[in-house]
Amino acid sequence: MTDLKAIDQHLQQTQPKHLEILKELLRIPSVSADPKYSDAVAAAARSVLETLQAAGLKTELIETAGPPLVYAETAPVPGKPVALVYGHYDVQPPEPLELWETPPFEPTERDGNLYARGATDDKGQVLTHVHSVAAWIASGQPLPMQVKFVIEGEEEVGSEQFADYLARPEAAEKLACDVVVISDSSQYAKGQPAITYGLRGIAYFELHFKGPKQDLHSGSFGGAVNNPAIALSKFLTKMIDEDGHIQLPGFYDAVQPLQPEERANWAGLNFSDEDFAKELGVDALLGETGYTTLERRWGRPSFDIHGLWSGYQGEGGKTIVPAQAAAKISFRLVPNQTPAEVAEQLAQFVAENTPPGIRIEVVDLHGGPGVVVNPQSPFIAAAQKAVTGAFGKPAVLIREGGSIPIVSSMVERLGADVLLLGWGLSDDGAHSPNEKFNIADYYLGIRASAHLWQHLATVAK
Amino acid sequence: MTDLKAIDQHLQQTQPKHLEILKELLRIPSVSADPKYSDAVAAAARSVLETLQAAGLKTELIETAGPPLVYAETAPVPGKPVALVYGHYDVQPPEPLELWETPPFEPTERDGNLYARGATDDKGQVLTHVHSVAAWIASGQPLPMQVKFVIEGEEEVGSEQFADYLARPEAAEKLACDVVVISDSSQYAKGQPAITYGLRGIAYFELHFKGPKQDLHSGSFGGAVNNPAIALSKFLTKMIDEDGHIQLPGFYDAVQPLQPEERANWAGLNFSDEDFAKELGVDALLGETGYTTLERRWGRPSFDIHGLWSGYQGEGGKTIVPAQAAAKISFRLVPNQTPAEVAEQLAQFVAENTPPGIRIEVVDLHGGPGVVVNPQSPFIAAAQKAVTGAFGKPAVLIREGGSIPIVSSMVERLGADVLLLGWGLSDDGAHSPNEKFNIADYYLGIRASAHLWQHLATVAK
Numbered sequence: 001m002t003d004l005k006a007i008d009q010h011l012q013q014t015q016p017k018h019l020e021i022l023k024e025l026l027r028i029p030s031v032s033a034d035p036k037y038s039d040a041v042a043a044a045a046r047s048v049l050e051t052l053q054a055a056g057l058k059t060e061l062i063e064t065a066g067p068p069l070v071y072a073e074t075a076p077v078p079g080k081p082v083a084l085v086y087g088h089y090d091v092q093p094p095e096p097l098e099l100w101e102t103p104p105f106e107p108t109e110r111d112g113n114l115y116a117r118g119a120t121d122d123k124g125q126v127l128t129h130v131h132s133v134a135a136w137i138a139s140g141q142p143l144p145m146q147v148k149f150v151i152e153g154e155e156e157v158g159s160e161q162f163a164d165y166l167a168r169p170e171a172a173e174k175l176a177c178d179v180v181v182i183s184d185s186s187q188y189a190k191g192q193p194a195i196t197y198g199l200r201g202i203a204y205f206e207l208h209f210k211g212p213k214q215d216l217h218s219g220s221f222g223g224a225v226n227n228p229a230i231a232l233s234k235f236l237t238k239m240i241d242e243d244g245h246i247q248l249p250g251f252y253d254a255v256q257p258l259q260p261e262e263r264a265n266w267a268g269l270n271f272s273d274e275d276f277a278k279e280l281g282v283d284a285l286l287g288e289t290g291y292t293t294l295e296r297r298w299g300r301p302s303f304d305i306h307g308l309w310s311g312y313q314g315e316g317g318k319t320i321v322p323a324q325a326a327a328k329i330s331f332r333l334v335p336n337q338t339p340a341e342v343a344e345q346l347a348q349f350v351a352e353n354t355p356p357g358i359r360i361e362v363v364d365l366h367g368g369p370g371v372v373v374n375p376q377s378p379f380i381a382a383a384q385k386a387v388t389g390a391f392g393k394p395a396v397l398i399r400e401g402g403s404i405p406i407v408s409s410m411v412e413r414l415g416a417d418v419l420l421l422g423w424g425l426s427d428d429g430a431h432s433p434n435e436k437f438n439i440a441d442y443y444l445g446i447r448a449s450a451h452l453w454q455h456l457a458t459v460a461k
Numbered sequence: 462m463t464d465l466k467a468i469d470q471h472l473q474q475t476q477p478k479h480l481e482i483l484k485e486l487l488r489i490p491s492v493s494a495d496p497k498y499s500d501a502v503a504a505a506a507r508s509v510l511e512t513l514q515a516a517g518l519k520t521e522l523i524e525t526a527g528p529p530l531v532y533a534e535t536a537p538v539p540g541k542p543v544a545l546v547y548g549h550y551d552v553q554p555p556e557p558l559e560l561w562e563t564p565p566f567e568p569t570e571r572d573g574n575l576y577a578r579g580a581t582d583d584k585g586q587v588l589t590h591v592h593s594v595a596a597w598i599a600s601g602q603p604l605p606m607q608v609k610f611v612i613e614g615e616e617e618v619g620s621e622q623f624a625d626y627l628a629r630p631e632a633a634e635k636l637a638c639d640v641v642v643i644s645d646s647s648q649y650a651k652g653q654p655a656i657t658y659g660l661r662g663i664a665y666f667e668l669h670f671k672g673p674k675q676d677l678h679s680g681s682f683g684g685a686v687n688n689p690a691i692a693l694s695k696f697l698t699k700m701i702d703e704d705g706h707i708q709l710p711g712f713y714d715a716v717q718p719l720q721p722e723e724r725a726n727w728a729g730l731n732f733s734d735e736d737f738a739k740e741l742g743v744d745a746l747l748g749e750t751g752y753t754t755l756e757r758r759w760g761r762p763s764f765d766i767h768g769l770w771s772g773y774q775g776e777g778g779k780t781i782v783p784a785q786a787a788a789k790i791s792f793r794l795v796p797n798q799t800p801a802e803v804a805e806q807l808a809q810f811v812a813e814n815t816p817p818g819i820r821i822e823v824v825d826l827h828g829g830p831g832v833v834v835n836p837q838s839p840f841i842a843a844a845q846k847a848v849t850g851a852f853g854k855p856a857v858l859i860r861e862g863g864s865i866p867i868v869s870s871m872v873e874r875l876g877a878d879v880l881l882l883g884w885g886l887s888d889d890g891a892h893s894p895n896e897k898f899n900i901a902d903y904y905l906g907i908r909a910s911a912h913l914w915q916h917l918a919t920v921a922k
């Protein structure tokens with residue numbers, strides 16, 4: 001008979017060590033978007049591998065054409081379900097650096113939080129599962145089920161290498177499992193844990209507008225030629241109307257409508273537009289008309305510009321018609337939209353809206369479909385017990401607006417269920433300056449994960 | 462009796478020296494827009510001063526709160542008109558540096574041209590007048606009229622210090638003149654000199670759109686808040702309609718319509734839209750409907766975006782709702798628009814078009830009204846003789862789209878006429894990478910300038 005209390009006690013004692021291991025990982029600037037960090041990305045892989053090794057798991061570094069996959073597994077437990085923990089050791093770029101109170105890759109404790117790029121997304125959350133398995137092994141109690149790990153290094157830029165690996169023949173066996181466990185999301189609110197049953201997808205593009213062969217004097221040429229920055233502004237404006245509807249042809253055709261039950265459930269959640277706006281520092285919210293803020297964030301597609309650049313950005317005034325303008329944009333998708341279809345819709349939109357005097361180039365950066373799983377699954381019921389045991393309160397069932405593009409591929413390829421257990425908070429600043437992870441939640445996440453293996457093991461195989 | 466032939470001969474012999482002096486000045490990166498070049502701006506002032514001194518003029522460095530004014534004068538000639546040469550020793554920023562074939566501040570001869578930032582705008586053109594006066598003095602012939610020089614260091618950023626100086630009581634006396642001579646424009650075409658009788662004005666602004674207090678994860682927040690980059694795109698789109706009409710309230714109220722005679726004159730100039738588009742590397746031209754390309758460039762207001770920035774501009778994909786977006790914009794003005802009125806119109810437009818969730822800040826960077834002078838003036842007739850003598854062909858009378866914001870202030874304050882004699886070419890790349898000045902035109906400009914003093918001296922005072 002396993003004794004969760006003994007595990008909990010062991011976890012209590014190892015907290016300082018767990019915090020130290022997280023800090024060590026956070027010191028590695030594993031930014032996958034920028035090739036200049038590629039050594040650090042590789043170093044982060046080795047660090048995660050060594051932590052899994054030290055915990056007593058069988059580990060393997062799976063080489064790819066990009067950053068390696070870190071694989072690990074505990075001993076098989078016949079007759080019991082198998083869990084595969086998926087996560088990532090890469091992080092978003094830290095820019096703009098000047099907005100960080102303490103340097104992004106020097107983890108710093110402040111107000112009960114640990115501040116660093118990757119703290120919540122996803123290094124801290126990945127380690128909760130590593131430490132929980134380590135605790136079972138260290139406490140001498142046999143893990144009641146087999147737990148596998150696959151931790152990748154390209155999640156923030158589209159998981160291309162992991163997608164390639166998934167398609168390999170050996171992947172189906174090596175990663176074979178009944179449920180994929182992912183902690184790369186948030187609790188609903190401070191003190192209110194959540195289990196996430198849906199994620200949005202994403203289709204991410206870069207647009208390049210090319211006008212005159214070089215920058216031109218805006219006095220001599222202004223008014224005579226199409227200004228690429230104006231053309232880009234007009235193009236982006238056409239992409240989304242005043243009601244927040246995306247104008248790509250056929251964009252909404254595949255959109256799975258929100259179910260009346262989930263709209264009712266979400267309406268029952270404690271959410272204030274006013275508090276939310278205040279938290280973000282804006283005087284008003286904005287989005288697609290006809291939907292609440294939670295519906296817009298979790299269950300409706302959205303369009304965003306992530307980056308914009310053209311011409312002169314230095315001090316003072318330079319008077320040019322810039323030769324080029326560019327934007328990074330993405331569409332967040334919901335089931336059953338696919339990035340491939342959206343790419344086609346964008347190509348058609350570009351063809352129909354290319355203005356005179358401009359050539360448009362589209363770069364397809366990355367994408368992945370959204371996913372919604374059955375909120376009634378026995379795995380979710382088991383997770384509910386684990387979360388309640390650790391946090392002292394049952395989780396609410398929510399969807400999230402973020403994307404983990406590879407999730408739907410894993411579900412499809414491995415024929416597994418998926419469990420999205422977020423230990424973060426919505427104000428953690430994932431992708432923003434001053435990213436943090438609450439240290440108490442880090443420990444609670446480790447504890448909930450330790451309980452999870454106990455409860456998941458009871459699900460009929 | 463003066464002997465222009467002797468002067469011409471002297472100029473022939475001093476060509477190598479004139480080229481060397483220009484190169485030396487071009488090596489100084491006197492970018493006025495960027496404070497990091499302020500030492501170079503000061504060094505350029507000293508260099509121009511020393512050249513004028515060496516030519517035998519009485520010189521003076523007039524200190525201001527910014528870059529100094531270089532002043533110089535030849536001996537007074539009673540009963541004869543006085544000319545004031547105005548020009549500038551500052552240059553546009555050289556960015557984007559990677560597009561320069563040779564470094565912007567290492568003047569390089571290629572195909573009969575001298576390539577460097579400032580070659581045509583305005584260092585080369587300023588020196589034509591310095592060398593012409595030097596030639597008169599060196600050849601031992603008395604200059605038939607007094608020539609003064611005022612060369613400033615902030616023309617590219619709005620001439621604020623020179624405007625302040627002009628308002629000083631002593632300026633009216635020191636700069637007293639009958640005609641202001643400015644070479645900061647172009648010939649009509651290669652081999653076709655021009656005299657310019659009109660310039661557009663400018664009103665230049667920076668817009669800052671501020672949204673959420675920090676960058677947000679576009680998955681968790683996309684669709685819930687106004688994206689400042691989208692808001693900026695929509696705002697800029699509203700600024701100018703599909704017919705190229707600027708939408709600021711009352712923007713066209715003060716616009717002086719083009720005169721039927723000048724429209725007819727310009728229609729008679731040799732100009733091909735097709736060749737022009739080809740030269741610029743675009744498949745089509747674009748601008749205000751109802752006007753020809755020359756009319757749009759020379760005689761109608763225009764709106765341009767000079768710079769645009771928001772969010773992430775690095776490699777790969779970062780998925781954020783950026784906290785801010787910004788643009789550098791300007792309006793080219795025609796008589797009788799004023800920058801102050803346009804600033805008010807923009808403020809009203811901002812007030813009427815600020816979207817939810819966004820705060821807009823406007824920075825007024827610089828401005829100056831346009832100017833049109835009487836094409837029948839005796840000074841223009843005298844200049845026509847000088848140009849014909851040097852270039853072997855009479856000049857055509859044109860307007861230009863560029864702005865020399867201080868011109869109208871000088872005309873007003875000094876009660877003088879103005880002569881705009883451009884020795885450049887429209888493809889010189891002023892404000893662009895690979896700026897150049899044709900070396901033969903540099904020498905022709907010096908010669909025309911030497912003849913100019915002879916002919917201007919005959920105009921009745």
